[in-house]
Amino acid sequence: MSIRHWPAAERPREKLLERGAAALSDAELLAIFLRTGARGKTAVDLARELLIQFGGLRGLLQADRKRFCAGAGLGPAKYAQMGAVLELARRFLGERVARGATLRSPMDTRDFLVSRLRDRAREVFCVLFLDTRHRILAFEELFAGTLDGASVHPREVVCRALAHNAGAAILVHNHPSGVAEPSRADETLTRRLVEALALVDVRVLDHLVVGDGEIVAFSERGLI
DSSP, X not given: OOGGGSOGGGSHHHHHHHHOGGGSOHHHHHHHHHOOOBTTBOHHHHHHHHHHHTTSHHHHHHOOHHHHHXXXXXXXXXXXXXXXXXXXXXXXXXXXXXXXXXOOOHHHHXXXXXXXXXXXXXXXXXXXXXXXXXXXXXXXXXXXXXXXXXXXXXXXXXXHHHHTTOSEEEEEEEOTTSOOOOOHHHHHHHHHHXXXXXXXXXXXXXXXXXXXXXXXXXXXXXXX
């Protein structure tokens, strides 16, 4: 049976308009994106099959072009649309922590950092530079490394802090393994950076480690 013959309350698009996007399942949201199904399958049926094929929504969104386009009902046009949707989401989160904004919501900051770093295949070290009133000056990716580490140079971090005339900073890096637990090396590096930045009157507010959808904050562990 075609979706248009379903009761209005069960059609994904009408359900979204009536109850909001959060009320829909992954398959229903994906069905709205797909718009049409395949022979003998509704868009929801096709969406469910794709989620199984790719191991869930995240697997679908992370698929490279070749694998994505090989999926039933997909292709270059859908790949381009999906890329645009993902980039819009990243930019939306980025605007919530844009230059001049005050860090009033830790959740906004964490959502932004997860969107930027969670799916990186290599470790990346970043710094969120703030003024003395904790307004955002810049977010910079300063060092990139391998699967299990990145070489971080305190002198370069200090130089960038001075360039932005920063009064405070939040350190951030990801763990491509997905495990956000800080390592001994992370703790040692943090102490070095806190000491180096203190020499130029820049206070390190926190060091965040981004894992597979989770963040561990040094401040919450009493490590900073």
